[in-house]
Amino acid sequence: MTYFKSxxxxxxxxxxxxxxxxxxxxxxQEIKQNLVSPCxxxxxxxxxxHNPEMEEQIEKFVSQGKTKDEILGYYVGLxxxxxxxxxxxxxxxxxxxxxxxxxxxxxxxxxxxYIRTPKEIETxxxxxxxxxxxxxxxxxxxxxxx
Numbered sequence: 001m002t003y004f005k006s007x008x009x010x011x012x013x014x015x016x017x018x019x020x021x022x023x024x025x026x027x028x029q030e031i032k033q034n035l036v037s038p039c040x041x042x043x044x045x046x047x048x049x050h051n052p053e054m055e056e057q058i059e060k061f062v063s064q065g066k067t068k069d070e071i072l073g074y075y076v077g078l079x080x081x082x083x084x085x086x087x088x089x090x091x092x093x094x095x096x097x098x099x100x101x102x103x104x105x106x107x108x109x110x111x112x113x114y115i116r117t118p119k120e121i122e123t124x125x126x127x128x129x130x131x132x133x134x135x136x137x138x139x140x141x142x143x144x145x146x
Contacts, residue, residue, distance in 0.1 A: 027062050027068060028058050028059050028062045029046060030068065031058050031062070031068055031071050031072065032044065032045040032046035032055065032058060033045075033046040033085065034068075034072060034084065034085050034086060035054075035058075035072070035075055035083055035084065035085060036082070036083055036084070036085050037050055037051050037054075038051070038054075038079050038083060039051055041082070044085050045058070058071060061074070072084065
């Protein structure tokens, strides 16, 4: 029974060691999705295959055990904030995060006000007697024509 426990411990420690050495493939994929390809600035590194050197460098950073923030910070230092596919939510970039929310709320309020206002208010026919001479005679003749 102790032999089985020692094998189990050895097995789990090997798996842990391999995962540390190999790095986190999901982390590399996440970083590639968060960086814009600097060759054409048209899409992320994950979507485009124009930058194999950069992909290898990201894999290398991940295998070295660097965190996502360290890797993104490295590329922001090289290329500026333009390299980030998702802007950092501070300063003027807050507008990129807040404007859609504010526009959505305004749109919902306008929609609710539009739905709640009555479309047409029906009013009865209001007849005011006028001081036109022979008005009653004209009205009676018009009603006979109908």
